[in-house]
Amino acid sequence: MSYANRPKELKRQLGSALRTRSSDPPFKRNTRKAVSARADRVAEWPDFEERRARATARRQEAIDTLAELHGQLRQHWAKNGITVHEARDDNEARHIALSIVRAAGAKRVLKSKSMLSEEIEINDFLEQHGIEAVETDLGEYVVQLRGEAPSHITMPAMHLSRQNIGRLFAKRLGVEYTDDPPALTQIARRTLRRQFLSAEVGMIGVNFAVAETGHLATVTNEGNGRMVTTLPRVVIALLGWERVTQSLEDLAQLWQLLSRSATGQRATVYLNLTGGPDPEGGCPQQVHVIVIDNGRKRIHADREMREVLRCIRCGACLNACPVYQQVGGYPYGDVYPGPIGAVFTPAREGVRSAPDHPFASSLCGACEEACPVSIPLPKLLLALRKQRTELRSAFDPERGLWRSFRTVMGSRRIYEAATAFARGVQFIWPGGPKKMVIPGWTDHRDPPVFAKRSFREQFDDRNAKPEGPENG
């Protein structure tokens, strides 16, 4: 479950995923269901576009005033007894979390679903230091038992069939095989119940921190987010630096947009607001927030790319993406797959670390259309492609090719001479132009063949000897 193979593998991964996929892979069915559920929720809100525009503007304002909002948050956290930690990168975040768990004298951490915790790859790190990290979201629990990473940001096990999960539970939990989803769910409930009741440290990902009150808001459907913030003595909350919202009113809007966009619910079952440790000394006795940068400030410094920080991680762009629908999440080799990942990851780490990601898109625009905070993903993908291209050397063959193309297309005389030359060459080429091989291009298509005479030549011929009824 490591993302280490990312940088240069993407093209190969996508290709092999396309070749080996079954005719009706689960992620295809599941994205289809998610797209139609979202469409229903959008259709029943007559003012959806207004709400979307408002949320977009408010998210952008929040991103533009993050320093101020973090100042407010810190005042509330100090007053409410929440301990704040700052982590510049994933490594710092992991060490901070480990020291909190050790100080609590715990051997196990119960986790509610958090993509940020995947981003900082904390589970492996804790395990290496003798601490068990238990995923409690059903889908996350399943992929953890399989030793895999989630394949979707809100539906982690969406690439698996019920039979896959039934066999997994039978093998790993020693239960009798069943592929009945309610029975499988009950098995997970019983197993995890015991662990919840004895948990000493809980870990959550924060969907939004509310600057106005200091609340840490966590959205779940299963109730595991409530379990790990209600029962353990110590709560560790992972907060992405940009996941701050101004007020409770903004939270109300974003929560509804998130619910409708992610799962097609009007509201998720639970929205849990953690204010701080229990003032009377009950559980939780300690609440720690780790504010994690890990490249977010780098994105923030880039005016154009900054818009991606509005993201509320609903996954609607994944579901809408024709590439994601065909291959699922794994070929991207990253914690955030699909269109948002293709922008967020290279923007966060620098385009060098994920050079192919901006190209894993047809720029069809379905992602931007589905985004509840109108992130212009195709525009940002293009900007990253430009960055990527500028990294290439001036002698790069592709750059040279495009430079020549510009010269040829920029002058009629050169263009006519070049096409006349090409027309001439193609008829003396051995085997004809169809035998021409351009690697990566002619694998799937024939090279274009020039007509014997150009359009202009044919046009001039026709004008020279006019035809047609009105001249007859």
Added chain:
Amino acid sequence: MADSKRALQKVLAAALERVDAQLIVTSAKGVAAALSSLFDSLAAQTVAITNERELVDFGAVKAVVARSATAVVAPPSEKRAAAEAAEWKQRLAGADVGITSALAIAAETGTLLLPPLSPDQRAVSLLPTHHIALLSEDRLVPDIEALFAVWKKSERTDGNAVFVTGPSRTSDIEKELVLGVHGPQSLHVLLIR
């Protein structure tokens, strides 16, 4: 006024049904009887209840103590030794039904707003197999925006709060809906006239 109230209740009933929760409207006098018949239909032996003032006022606490085989009454706040706290959690987890109040409910989505409570009391809406929320009908508001407005006007706006829309659910296995993953398997809202 009465008409708009009835209309809102209809919206609420439909919203709760959509999220697989149940609405029961009863008079203040009918609370004990309504609880009693719910206990029957849920085959409840052990019932946990928070002793919030409202639940005492509605006579719910008395009804629970009188009616259920084992009653677990959760106090507002109590400092417990670790072993005692663990035992308390076990008792709640063993309860068939948990009963709490709610600050308000949104008609459009059927979302309950549970107030900031002591850790013991918060677990009453989480650990037992079924959850019953009791609230007076004047706590019914149109939508989630109104629910947040109620929260903003409440006493401890920086405390822990929970918004609850239906019973615990998952669609993680092939997007098939299953109720009762970690939280309650069923939710019943008792709206009191």
